Amino acid sequence: METIDLKTASTRELNARLQGEGAGSNAAFEVLHPDGRHALACGLTAPIAVSIKGHVGYYCAGMNENATVTVHGNAGVGVAENMMSGLVRVKGDASQSAGATGHGGLLVVEGSASARCGISMKGIDIVVKGSVGHNSAFMAQSGHLVVCGDAEDGLGDSIYEAVIYVAGKTGKLGADCVEQEMTSQDRATLTELLARAGIEADPASFRRYGSARTLYNFTIDNVGAY
């Protein structure tokens, strides 16, 4: 395992080193003293493993593709934003907009995530062991948000076709977000997501939330408004 110490290396040097790995590389890296720096381990494309020992700043593991990035601490705003594939795991808490606009891959938050978790998610799967803040899954288009704890107000506001599973309490649901029937297919999907995330929770304890589809379809009754 190669160790990169950010006491001596710059963020730019770290990212250049990690981004320089070839498509087939499965090398492992350990990153020391992140000290809340922004944009660490961004834009990775090879299936490498990056272990960051400490708290990170904004946009850690942004645009991730194929790589596995583990943050042994808390993550700042926008962890794994616009992720395409791979796995990003935050051992502590995540700040706002975790997994924002993510297209694919899996984001696991072993603590809690704050506001706007999964905002505008486009295919990413997000599993949060704790709770999520307000307006999570706002305008979420596809993918899954799994919350083992509680969700604050505005969950799933203006949601499209993403699916939300929550085990705990929900605040006031966002516009057009409704509780829906939990099918056997949902339970299978949830079981598989929890297993991939390595988080123990009883799939039977979750409820499903999704779009009532009254906001984004054109309704002929509203034609006079256009």
Next chain:
Amino acid sequence: MCGIVGLYLKNPELRSGLGTLFSPMLAQMRDRGPDSAGIAVYRDAAASDAKVVVYHPETPYGWDAVAGELADRLGCPVTAEPVANHAILTGGSSATALRDAVFASCPGVRVMSAGTSLEIYKDVGLPAEVLDRFRVSAMSGSHAIGHTRMATESAVSTEGAHPFNTGEDLCLVHNGSLSNHNGLREWLSTHKGIPFQTDNDSEVAAAYLTWRMSEGATLSEALEAALSDLDGFYTFAIGTRDGFAVLRDPVACKPAVMAETDDWVAMASEFRALAALPGIEAATVWEPKPATVYSWGRA
């Protein structure tokens, strides 16, 4: 965008090193606010002498003449200790009386702070320059609050820099923007007699807390009321003589992170400002929840 930081020392043994711990925190927030920077230092909660920190753009300035004029007006001795382009004035029956005397007799002089413990220093420039200018790293005290400003609501000037002090020993720093500050300023000025020195929205938030606390509210109660009466985006850090508090608006789009050990509690816009604090590796680190008052000491 702005950067805010606060450090409240729970362990009195650390007080001699307050400035050394605090200065790197503020310097780290340069990228969030390169226009101006300000520091509020609480020296000694038990101090009782009236103290007003003032500013005049000319350096050196005739502070001894100012002190003499104030002494004549107040009928008691007033001393002036220059600190870069600021000066600490001491004397008078109360800090408010001394402050009001400055307003009345020194129209070109700006009041930065008034109280018995609080000293505010602020100026345009990068935070590291401002910290050096006022020798902040050598300062001792119980708690400190700082701000790096990227101006949005009013001019880049020493007057527009944070922290804002409106009542004795109360100060506030703000990341965000308030939308109802004009009406509230008018109301506080007209009906409650609170003097304003700037057009800045954040000064209104400080004045609002001053008014609430003058009516008997604790700082925490004043902040609870602010959740209803202030409209806009804000993360606030607030200091009183012996208290420290943090509040984020209900939407919480302005960042904040907190850390606490047995020795200290700290807040900042971003974690990197906290990364050099002693014991940070084992500290409890969390993001303050929206619309929730966090307070320490007698707040």
